[in-house]
Amino acid sequence: xxxxxxxxxxxxxxxxxxxxxxxxxxxxxxxxxxxxxxxxxxxxxxxxxxxxxxxxxxxxxxxxxxxxxxxxxxxxxxxxxxxxxxxxxxxxxxxxxxxxxxxxxxxxxxxxxxxxxxxxxxxxxxxxxxxxxxxxxxxxxxxxxxxxxxxxxxxxxxxxxxxxxxxxxxxxxxxxxxxxxxxxxxxxxxxxxxxxxxxxxxxxxxxxxxxxxxxxxxxxxxxxxxxxxxxxxxxxxxxxxxxxxxxxxxxxxxxxxxxxxxxxxxxxxxxxxxxxxxxxxxxxxxxxxxxxxxxxxxxxxxxxxxxxxxxxxxxxxxxxxxxxxxxxxxxxxxxxxxxxxxxxxxxxxxxxxxxxxxxxxxxxxxxxxxxxxxxxxxxxxxxxxxxxxxxxxxxxxxxxxxxxxxxx
Numbered sequence: 486x487x488x489x490x491x492x493x494x495x496x497x498x499x500x501x502x503x504x505x506x507x508x509x510x511x512x513x514x515x516x517x518x519x520x521x522x523x524x525x526x527x528x529x530x531x532x533x534x535x536x537x538x539x540x541x542x543x544x545x546x547x548x549x550x551x552x553x554x555x556x557x558x559x560x561x562x563x564x565x566x567x568x569x570x571x572x573x574x575x576x577x578x579x580x581x582x583x584x585x586x587x588x589x590x591x592x593x594x595x596x597x598x599x600x601x602x603x604x605x606x607x608x609x610x611x612x613x614x615x616x617x618x619x620x621x622x623x624x625x626x627x628x629x630x631x632x633x634x635x636x637x638x639x640x641x642x643x644x645x646x647x648x649x650x651x652x653x654x655x656x657x658x659x660x661x662x663x664x665x666x667x668x669x670x671x672x673x674x675x676x677x678x679x680x681x682x683x684x685x686x687x688x689x690x691x692x693x694x695x696x697x698x699x700x701x702x703x704x705x706x707x708x709x710x711x712x713x714x715x716x717x718x719x720x721x722x723x724x725x726x727x728x729x730x731x732x733x734x735x736x737x738x739x740x741x742x743x744x745x746x747x748x749x750x751x752x753x754x755x756x757x758x759x760x761x762x763x764x765x766x767x768x769x770x771x772x773x774x775x776x777x778x779x780x781x782x783x784x785x786x787x788x789x790x791x792x793x794x795x796x797x798x799x800x801x802x803x804x805x806x807x808x809x810x811x812x813x814x815x816x817x818x819x820x821x822x823x824x825x826x827x828x829x830x831x832x833x834x835x836x837x838x839x840x841x842x843x844x845x846x847x848x849x850x851x852x853x854x855x856x857x858x859x860x861x862x863x864x865x866x867x868x869x870x871x872x873x874x875x876x877x878x879x880x881x882x883x884x885x886x887x888x889x890x891x892x893x
Contacts, residue, residue: 488615488648492589515565516585517593524559524582524600531559531597531606531621533586536567537785538811539609542631544574545689546607546882551580553886556604559597561586566785573786589614598624605889608656609686611638611670615652622655626892630885631686632661634669635808635829642673650674657892660885663833683888684881685834692817695793703794708776713738713796718788719745719810720801724825725756727804731853732779733760741791743782745801745810750783757781793818797857800824804848812838817875819868821860823847837878841870 502510503517530550534540540562547558558581562568568585575581587593594617603625606617611632621627634642642649653659653674660683661667667682695703707714715738717728725742732740740762744753750766757764757779764779767787782791792798798815802808804825812831815822822844828835838844842863845856 513588516588517590519584519587519593521584521593521596521600524597525557526600527602528556529559529601529603530554530556531561531603532609533561533607533612533614533617534563534567534571534609535612536562536564537570539612540567540571540574542686542690543609546630546686546885547575547581549882549886551578557582557601559584559601559603570786586614589616591616591620594620605892613649613652615648618652618655627656628658628660628889628892629656630660630683631881632659632670633663633666633830634673635832637808637829639669639673646673658888660888665833681888683884684878686881687811687813687834688875688878689880689882690813690817692789692814695790699790700794703790706770707739707741707780709739709794710776711737714741714791714794715739715797715799716741716743716788716791716795716815717799718743718792718801718814720799721745721805721807722749722752723805724801725753727850727853728799729756729760729762730850731857732762734850734854735857738797739777740779741782741795742779743788743791747783747785750781753781789814789818792820795820797860798822802830803827809835812844816843816871819864819871821845821864821867823853823856823860837874841874843867843870843874 499513503513532543532547534543551558560571560575560581560583562571563586568583571583575583598620603621605625606621606627608629609631611629611634618627657679659670659675659680661670661680662685664682667680671677671680715732715735717740720728720742732738742753744750754764762778764781765775765777767780767782767784792815795815798820800810800812800815800822802810804827806827808830809824809828812822812824812834822838824835824844824846826846826848835844839846845859847853847856
């Protein structure tokens with residue numbers, strides 16, 4: 486009831502913002518004023534993801550659903566970048582319909598449910614939307630896959646556990662990443678018999694492999710010219726100073742900065758200028774392959790390819806209290822990741838990586854430099870360990886598909 490009251494209070498302000506337009510108004514219009522008439526009166530599985538990370542890790546599962554099931558797929562995304570990636574991956578598939586998530590708007594949700602014959606709702610990584618879950622739960626099965634509860638979310642959810650317990654009653658299965666995530670979801674209201682630890686879909690991500698020619702072309706574009714490649718992937722504000730201080734100590738190295746939010750590029754440029762390094766933006770390179778100290782990647786979707794040519798890989802969102810981004814991406818390309826102490830979002834994977842000696846946790850420049858030296862000594866011996874790690878944790882999507890066969 487409290488949730489619905491809050492939404493009723495907000496609706497007039499939302500309507501005003503949509504009428505005014507601008508960035509916020511357009512954001513709301515794209516999600517609340519959608520035309521769902523293209524949806525077909527057929528059986529569907531609804532898969533909801535939040536952003537790029539979730540659609541990437543869900544790709545294998547979605548493709549397996551399309552292969553093993555007869556239903557169409559309704560794929561909804563929260564962010565603009567997420568829907569762009571979803572369209573790139575599935576836009577040409579005639580059995581997949583892609584829309585923005587309508588911000589848990591009950592009217593929009595009911596419109597969708599009236600048009601389609603929904604059999605199953607799959608929520609990726611604990612996307613808890615009360616109206617969506619409750620309304621779908623009256624008509625179809627609801628499951629959470631790759632579920633996780635971060636430290637920050639746990640504190641927030643505990644305060645709402647009474648309300649969440651009612652919402653969770655409409656969820657048939659909670660397939661969680663780790664035993665700790667399973668314990669936490671039960672703590673905030675899930676029924677224990679509905680919770681199961683299945684592993685992390687991130688290990689099932691279908692990473693693209695790049696041949697020698699593609700790697701050579703990228704090195705030439707960056708004008709690596711025999712230097713080592715130091716990549717800072719998904720980097721965040723507050724991390725650039727320690728990255729640049731570390732880079733200052735390295736010889737014969739080029740730094741590739743891949744910010745999590747490319748709109749922060751102007752601020753990054755100012756920091757680089759302060760340090761006196763030369764730099765180019767990725768969008769400016771084209772055929773102008775000038776030698777420069779640093780490249781700022783102001784384009785989405787190229788980080789993995791850059792990891793494939795990297796010698797030193799740092800994963801951002803870990804030196805500041807964000808909680809970390811994918812540690813598996815550099816690992817897949819045989820690179821030992823360096824990361825900071827803030828690992829809430831990748832807790833279990835980071836523990837496994839550190840236990841196997843396949844990553845380094847750092848908090849300052851000295852530790853950063855020491856880890857780089859260690860990586861240079863051990864990199865070749867890490868390849869087999871990395872392969873074993875992926876083999877041990879793979880097949881989560883297959884486990885989910887098997888569980889769905891028996892979901893009643």
